[in-house]
Amino acid sequence: MAQLVAAGAPELxxxxxxxxxxxxxxxxxxxxxxxxxxxxxxxxxxxxxxxEEHDDGQTAVIAACVKACQRLHENYEHRRKTREALEFHGDHDPKGGR
Incomplete structure (x- = not known):
């Protein structure tokens, strides 16, 4: 991994x-x-x-490392927002309940 990070991949x-x-x-x-x-x-x-989008294989692999890290962060954000939304799980009576 050190070789990829040295070439520009995000650290994990x-x-x-x-x-x-x-x-x-x-x-x-x-x-x-x-x-x-x-x-x-x-x-x-x-x-x-x-x-096909890069001049050489190393640059293509580094770009894929960056994309994979972006996906990882997007997945974490999605899970965080889902947990927050589920805090409201249940019935919500507009009149305040009994």
Whole structure:
């Protein structure tokens, strides 16, 4: 990960890492992975590497790392807003209830 961060990819929390691999269709993708509770890791965000939009592979991978981080933050924001909205769960009587 140090090589990607040195090239411009965002830093990740301690223990998290980037994985560059091919997806199930053979296209390169970047995954942000979080350590598992007991073993292994799980993907928490991803982005397809768009090689056609960049001059070289490294730049394309760094751009995908940035996109994956954006998706990670968007997912956290969505979950935060959902938790806030669910605080109002239940019936709300306009007359104040009995």
């Amino acid at each position: 929390p301690e223990g998290w890492f980037y994985r560059v691999r091919d997806d199930r269709f053979g296209w390169p993708e970047v995954q942000i992975r979080q350590p598992g509770r007991w073993f292994g890791s799980r993907s928490v965000a991803y982005a397809i590497v768009r090689t």
